[in-house]
Amino acid sequence: MSASYQTIEHDVPQSYRDQILKWNGWGYTDSQFAINKDGHVTFTGDKYDISGKVMPHFRPWFENYLGIDLNYVSPAQKLSDVVIDAPVENEDLIEFLQENNISFSNAAKIRLMRAHGHTVHDMVNLREGKIPRLPDVVVWPKTEQEIVKIIEGAMSHNCAIIPIGGGTSVTNALDTPVTEKRAVISMDMALLDKILWIDRENLTCRAQAGIVGQSLERQLNKKGFTCGHEPDSIEFSTLGGWVSTRASGMKKNKYGNIEDLVVHINFVCPKGIIQKQCQVPRISSGPDIHQVILGSEGTFGVVSEVTIKIFPLPEVKRYGSFVFPNFENGVNFFREVASRRIQPASLRLMDNDQFVMGQALKVASDSWWASLKSSVSKMYITSWKGFKVDEICAATCVYEGSRDEVDQQEDRLNKLAEVFQGVIGGEENGQYGYRLTFAIAYLRDLGMNHGVLGESFETSVPWDKVLSLCRNVKELMRREAKAQGVKHPVLASCRVTQVYDAGACVYFYFGFNARGLSNGLQVYDRIETAARDEIIACGGSISHHHGVGKIRKQWMLTTNGAVGIALLKAIKSELDPANIFANANLIDIIGSPHSKL
Numbered sequence: 001m002s003a004s005y006q007t008i009e010h011d012v013p014q015s016y017r018d019q020i021l022k023w024n025g026w027g028y029t030d031s032q033f034a035i036n037k038d039g040h041v042t043f044t045g046d047k048y049d050i051s052g053k054v055m056p057h058f059r060p061w062f063e064n065y066l067g068i069d070l071n072y073v074s075p076a077q078k079l080s081d082v083v084i085d086a087p088v089e090n091e092d093l094i095e096f097l098q099e100n101n102i103s104f105s106n107a108a109k110i111r112l113m114r115a116h117g118h119t120v121h122d123m124v125n126l127r128e129g130k131i132p133r134l135p136d137v138v139v140w141p142k143t144e145q146e147i148v149k150i151i152e153g154a155m156s157h158n159c160a161i162i163p164i165g166g167g168t169s170v171t172n173a174l175d176t177p178v179t180e181k182r183a184v185i186s187m188d189m190a191l192l193d194k195i196l197w198i199d200r201e202n203l204t205c206r207a208q209a210g211i212v213g214q215s216l217e218r219q220l221n222k223k224g225f226t227c228g229h230e231p232d233s234i235e236f237s238t239l240g241g242w243v244s245t246r247a248s249g250m251k252k253n254k255y256g257n258i259e260d261l262v263v264h265i266n267f268v269c270p271k272g273i274i275q276k277q278c279q280v281p282r283i284s285s286g287p288d289i290h291q292v293i294l295g296s297e298g299t300f301g302v303v304s305e306v307t308i309k310i311f312p313l314p315e316v317k318r319y320g321s322f323v324f325p326n327f328e329n330g331v332n333f334f335r336e337v338a339s340r341r342i343q344p345a346s347l348r349l350m351d352n353d354q355f356v357m358g359q360a361l362k363v364a365s366d367s368w369w370a371s372l373k374s375s376v377s378k379m380y381i382t383s384w385k386g387f388k389v390d391e392i393c394a395a396t397c398v399y400e401g402s403r404d405e406v407d408q409q410e411d412r413l414n415k416l417a418e419v420f421q422g423v424i425g426g427e428e429n430g431q432y433g434y435r436l437t438f439a440i441a442y443l444r445d446l447g448m449n450h451g452v453l454g455e456s457f458e459t460s461v462p463w464d465k466v467l468s469l470c471r472n473v474k475e476l477m478r479r480e481a482k483a484q485g486v487k488h489p490v491l492a493s494c495r496v497t498q499v500y501d502a503g504a505c506v507y508f509y510f511g512f513n514a515r516g517l518s519n520g521l522q523v524y525d526r527i528e529t530a531a532r533d534e535i536i537a538c539g540g541s542i543s544h545h546h547g548v549g550k551i552r553k554q555w556m557l558t559t560n561g562a563v564g565i566a567l568l569k570a571i572k573s574e575l576d577p578a579n580i581f582a583n584a585n586l587i588d589i590i591g592s593p594h595s596k597l
């Protein structure tokens, strides 16, 4: 990496982000899908269930399904070749940070590591060395008072601030707007990572906003509790990030989404600190101030501390799975589960494409018995039950509770599944499917190494529109890909991941072989934009939990209406009149250089 400026820094912490995370891909540096010496796909490292295992069926699936040649490599640039522009100079700010003993650095790699999230844009930019604009200096507040101080410093010295938690954003929310002329401070919350107290009586826990999900959960587990919030990004995303994006976890059916878990928030903004006077389960004091903070995506200020609900660790955790003859039966089963309110902690339905992909990702069985079992069950499903291999879909579930509760839940679900011709797929498959989620996040990097561009995006939709939305959006992605010149078959699949009384959350997975296209990223963009238009036309939402960031801003007006947007702007100008929190997420601010309104 080359940078032609002098690094200035003070008291830089040893951060896991700089030490064990990839600089241009997902997750831990030692963990990735790779091709082994026998030409099979394997997973490196030792952190996941599939680490060190071989997936003999994956390569054929990958090559046939997406028309890829794994011998063709589309290498990323090396870190040593990355050229980093000098930061916008602001000597007054640097003096201010030094005088106030605030940890900071403007070192090139430290800025780079905080310049992006994990959209396909972010990854392509990193791989091609084209990050348009980096933050100019990174600061690490150690206390809430330091956050207040840094905001004061930014106001006095004409700077902007972008808070960063785990950096797992998938909306370009962390990208520094290219039009920003002021020095931009990336406020890294990594040192605010402590649990402050656990209240066993009221089952609440107060923690600093920078605590990473897996650390929070591990510490709570040791004391006999869980917070129940388990997004797929839990290994790296933070409590403050969850609040700021209105996150949703895999087990929301039992524990709730982040907005259901939050009891109290401390929020530091240029106007001061927002905090309620009490920490009570519910309050009728006008519109809920927390709702303004939840989902604010770093545009109004900084979440510094949060009190959340906690729960005693469940006596029993059990996995389950079902196989359905087709997606429609699976969705109808989910609808019935929701209307009877018998959903287990987690319930996910994969369409046929994902089911097949999941099978392709199965590791080589190390016992002949395991492989026999799977071929016997394959025959049972296809020959005896008459399921068609190209229509089958599968659901995985997680039951948590007392032994009695779990037994009852499982029994009820097993019986109901039969009504929809569901076949019990067993605990092992359920556990495998659920845990595989964490490793699947690494798949895109393998694809990118071989010319594939891909992303997942999600929506929420009323029950009566789930099937038509899924069908239409998948069809549209295939059609649009052809129209945009994609020569190979595409991955256009979906899964239902969360159920509600009034509807469900649906994830789409889209990927294509961009080899031979000169403008792969633009093609990707056009297809995703068309897909989002289709989602909205089919009655879906702008996002169920990923949020808006910059990539979905264009649908904010349609979503909230002109008066709603005016209200958001009024809140912004009241809390942050000088637009210090200038990451340009959610809405465009009148008067700012990027304003289109």
Ligand SMILES: Cc1cc2nc3c(=O)[nH]c(=O)nc-3n(C[C@H](O)[C@H](O)[C@H](O)COP(=O)(O)OP(=O)(O)OC[C@H]3O[C@@H](n4cnc5c(N)ncnc54)[C@H](O)[C@@H]3O)c2cc1C
Residues within 6 Å of the ligand: 117, 118, 162, 163, 164, 165, 166, 167, 168, 169, 170, 173, 174, 189, 209, 210, 230, 231, 232, 233, 236, 237, 238, 239, 240, 241, 242, 243, 244, 245, 246, 247, 248, 249, 250, 297, 298, 299, 301, 302, 303, 304, 441, 545, 546, 547, 583, 585
């Ligand atoms: C593989 C993968 C799986 C994912 N799975 C899920 C999932 O299951 N559920 C889900 O909801 N999301 C998921 N996401 C999206 C992402 O993890 C969430 O949006 C998460 O809540 C972001 O948290 P973070 O700490 O990483 O925030 P960051 O990515 O660091 O920041 C996100 C936004 O919040 C702001 N922000 C962060 N911390 C603060 C703070 N303390 N104060 C003010 N603003 C702040 C940032 O400025 C930015 O605008 C996934 C992402 C990936 C890459």
